[in-house]
Amino acid sequence: MECVVQGIIETQYVEALEILLQGLCGVNRERLRVHEICLKSGPNLGFVTSEVRLLCDLEQSEPTWTVKHVGGAMRGAGAEQISVLVRSMVESKASKNVLRLFYSLGYKLDHELLRVGFTFHFERAAQMTVTVSSVNKMLKLHATDEAVPVTPGIQMVEVTAPATSENYNEVVASVSSFCEYLAPLLHLSKPGVSTGVVPTAAAAAASLMSDGGGTTL
């Protein structure tokens, strides 16, 4: 299970966001270059269509693979009232044959992306990860060296935090609280809820860049 919020930011303000995050998280950023391959079950396989993501971390000297299943969001009146998405999520590290395996099992390529940017992994009442990345599409199959941005000039920001059915309320509160610190630069909300860029981003970014994050926003 995980808690998730997303937002977008103009590329020109990413440096300011990095300064802010560096101050808030207290850890160094890590570079991100992940090839995300989204597979869907073929027409006859399974009584319902299933999807699975294969993530190939290209930042490592030897690419490493992760299988990720993102499940349905928590439902109900309580879920609708909270501003953070709570959904099931399971990951598994896998050896390099994983794409071949899933193709052989009857899964087909639905789409693929290349995410390039950086992440912060830190603990702030809950374990959290902030990812800032450009989302790129490949013009040729699996050609990560020839990827182009899906939305030039815009990058995606995602905050995720692992949770359990026992503690998700606390994790939601931690994520929400953290998001408030980023509010001058960007608005974070449930995936699929479009919010656009915030009008205060330019001023906030200028402030951060002028004194390297010393100013309280």
Add this chain to the structure above:
Amino acid sequence: MSVVYCHIFRRLISYNPYRKKSTTMPLKRVFFWQPNAGSTVNSQILNEVSQCVESINGVKEGRWKATLTFYKPMLRDQALSAEFPREFIGISLPEQPNKYYFVLRFNKIVLESDSSIQLIMEKLQSYKSRVALNFEGFQYQLGDFQLRVGKVVPSHSENLRGIVMEVEYLPISSLEKSKQIMEEFFDIWQDAISKRSLPGRFIHIEPDFSDYGLADHYTSQHTAVQYTHVTSQLIASVQAVQTGRN
């Protein structure tokens, strides 16, 4: 044992008195019991095999268990089943409690993953567990060798379907470099077990690991492939006996 074999045997089991284990994965060979024509596997044979290990100074160390699961595709149209893998197998090994292995024997694919991959497969609902086999028994230390002798039983039954034996040589991870010593050990073993006049013998048929993209350096993926092949050989052996009866 003959005088010559006694000499070789002493050299084998005392090759390294401090039993230095390979810093990487020590290699192993998995054997399965092939009954003679007209006979079947039974628990008495399993007992005799275990006693034979102890008679050559194998020190019993504890229990072990591996599990092999056959997965079947969930299809909307069964007529299209030929489009999907004939054998999709999942394996858990005692030496890798946080890992799970998938093998597609006919596609020559082996995958190592975290155990959580089983939960992912459950959530996908595209493949489901059809039948599971447990390989379980005792393990023994014998100088630089570790032996595991085990019965093969369906997961919800005590019906003995087969007997397996793992021979692990601890100091070396190279398949090529270990060939001679493994063969010498097996000759000693054959000499010891043959004196019990059991109706069958242990067989090892080494899979072509390179077909699976596996190198000379031994890993748990090699073990997963061996268990897959041993299981298919066991099934063929059981079917041959049943055909003989009919």
